[in-house]
Amino acid sequence: xxxxxxxxxxxxxxxxxxxxxxxxxxxxxxxxxxxxxxxxxxxxxxxxxxxxxxxxxxxxxxxxxxxxxxxxxxxxxxxxxxxxxxxxxxxxxxxxxxxxxxxxxxxxxxxxxxxxxxxxxxxxxxxxxxxxxxxxxxxxxxxxxxxxxxxxxxxxxxxxxxxxxxxxxxxxxxxxxxxxxxxxxxxxxxxxxxxxxxxxxxxxxxxxxxx
Amino acid sequence: xxxxxxxxxxxxxxxxxxxxxxxxxxxxxxxxxxxxxxxxxxxxxxxxxxxxxxxxxxxxxxxxxxxxxxxxxxxxxxxxxxxxxxxxxxxxxxxxxxxxxxxxxxxxxxxxxxxxxxxxxxxxxxxxxxxxxxxxxxxxxxxxxxxxxxxxxxxxxxxxxxxxxxxxxxxxxxxxxxxxxxxxxxxxxxxxxxxxxxxxxxxxxxxxxxx
DNA sequence: TATATTTACGAACGGTCGGTCGTTTTGTAG
DNA sequence: CTACAAAACGACCGACCGTTCGTAAATATA
Numbered sequence: 001x002x003x004x005x006x007x008x009x010x011x012x013x014x015x016x017x018x019x020x021x022x023x024x025x026x027x028x029x030x031x032x033x034x035x036x037x038x039x040x041x042x043x044x045x046x047x048x049x050x051x052x053x054x055x056x057x058x059x060x061x062x063x064x065x066x067x068x069x070x071x072x073x074x075x076x077x078x079x080x081x082x083x084x085x086x087x088x089x090x091x092x093x094x095x096x097x098x099x100x101x102x103x104x105x106x107x108x109x110x111x112x113x114x115x116x117x118x119x120x121x122x123x124x125x126x127x128x129x130x131x132x133x134x135x136x137x138x139x140x141x142x143x144x145x146x147x148x149x150x151x152x153x154x155x156x157x158x159x160x161x162x163x164x165x166x167x168x169x170x171x172x173x174x175x176x177x178x179x180x181x182x183x184x185x186x187x188x189x190x191x192x193x194x195x196x197x198x199x200x201x202x203x204x205x206x207x208x209x210x211x
Numbered sequence: 212x213x214x215x216x217x218x219x220x221x222x223x224x225x226x227x228x229x230x231x232x233x234x235x236x237x238x239x240x241x242x243x244x245x246x247x248x249x250x251x252x253x254x255x256x257x258x259x260x261x262x263x264x265x266x267x268x269x270x271x272x273x274x275x276x277x278x279x280x281x282x283x284x285x286x287x288x289x290x291x292x293x294x295x296x297x298x299x300x301x302x303x304x305x306x307x308x309x310x311x312x313x314x315x316x317x318x319x320x321x322x323x324x325x326x327x328x329x330x331x332x333x334x335x336x337x338x339x340x341x342x343x344x345x346x347x348x349x350x351x352x353x354x355x356x357x358x359x360x361x362x363x364x365x366x367x368x369x370x371x372x373x374x375x376x377x378x379x380x381x382x383x384x385x386x387x388x389x390x391x392x393x394x395x396x397x398x399x400x401x402x403x404x405x406x407x408x409x410x411x412x413x414x415x416x417x418x419x420x421x422x
Numbered sequence: 423t424a425t426a427t428t429t430a431c432g433a434a435c436g437g438t439c440g441g442t443c444g445t446t447t448t449g450t451a452g
Numbered sequence: 453c454t455a456c457a458a459a460a461c462g463a464c465c466g467a468c469c470g471t472t473c474g475t476a477a478a479t480a481t482a
Contacts, residue, residue: 008428008429009429009430010428010429010430013429044430044431045430045431045432046431046432047430047432047433048429048431051428051429051430052429073449078435192442
């Protein structure tokens with residue numbers, strides 16, 4: 001291991017593998033993930049992957065964990081620590097983007113997409129994803145208890161029903177999203193969010209970059 | 212071929228294969244469908260399947276088509292031809308059941324589940340499923356233009372937004388479904404629907420049986 | 423420089439997959 | 453019964469999969 005803070009070789013390839021696996025999982029699903037394809041895409045030997053994870057399932061779980069961790073660090077935490085007066089804006093736009101990215105734009109172009117646009121059938125991986133959905137619900141509830149109520153987000157819906165919608169969408173929620181509709185492109189939605197962020201004096205760089 | 216109306220041998224196995232394939236697709240997804248598993252589950256040779264469909268994708272498309280045809284014949288058509296005064300009830304309950312079956316009860320126990328709880332990534336099959344979602348939206352719109360408006364089904368939602376929700380759920384819609392929640396089991400929901408059907412003098416047998 | 427450990431590699435294995443081919447069984451018609 | 457066509461079978465193919473293993477290269481420590 002190096003004594004300074006730089007990544008040693010193992011950690012660097014480990015990170016690259018996880019990123020590539022997440023990317024491929026958005027295409028063929030977490031079930032359809034192929035270790036051979038991951039290795040070939042990186043120009044790395046397939047057998048080398050087993051030096052970092054003991055099995056394919058272990059790598060899949062690592063992908064889920066990293067995706068959740070990144071989403072939490074880069075989006076949810078900034079949202080929760082934002083000034084109280086602007087959390088409502090965050091709630092509406094994040095839910096809108098998450099919904100938009102996760103389902104409406106297959107194979108899309110945005111951070112949130114790569115972190116939601118996979119699903120899995122087998123047991124352990126599916127359970128991990130279910131936990132992730134619970135986290136998202138917690139996040140929404142956290143927003144609701146302070147600057148905005150769930151009723152504001154979706155009038156007439158109690159939390160239990162919203163929880164089912166979270167389960168149903170596999171990731172986020174179903175709120176009123178009037179900006180979404182035919183003819184509204186994704187760059188349009190993103191630009192609108194950036195404008196809003198600037199308008200309320202939130203650092204727009206907390207919004208993940210487009211790859 | 213026989214001269215009377217009975218199914219000849221080929222059609223019988225063809226139907227059995229489609230049913231089994233639909234069942235397995237609800238477990239591992241339409242992508243994860245294995246011809247070997249289908250054949251083994253039926254005690255049939257794998258190579259015999261290629262006498263009915265030229266490729267695996269052709270069989271997958273046939274599965275989608277049959278699922279949609281059955282759903283239309285057994286559920287949507289009866290709903291559309293129901294007495295005008297009760298279509299609102301149908302709309303609410305069908306959407307509720309479809310939502311419930313398709314997403315909340317994985318590996319469930321009901322007709323609608325087996326016809327919705329699969330998804331696919333590759334091109335042709337995915338396109339076919341997208342067409343199915345459009346049909347469902349048309350059905351809901353057809354209900355709305357007569358006995359009930361979409362506004363009644365989900366207050367404050369315009370059709371464009373609802374269309375996105377249809378896309379998002381992958382099958383149906385997101386309407387107000389107050390009966391769904393923690394502790395509300397599926398038999399509960401089904402019994403409630405049967406009671407409602409009887410209350411409005413609709414033949415309950417149009418509701419598909421539980422397998 | 424010499425040594426030890428991490429890291430990556432290439433070859434190979436058993437298994438499953440979709441798909442092909444020639445043959446045999448099954449059911450119908452003459 | 454014979455003739456014929458539909459239908460199903462079993463063996464086999466090449467490809468890809470996840471995984472193991474022995475070995476070589478890269479890197480850290482001394």
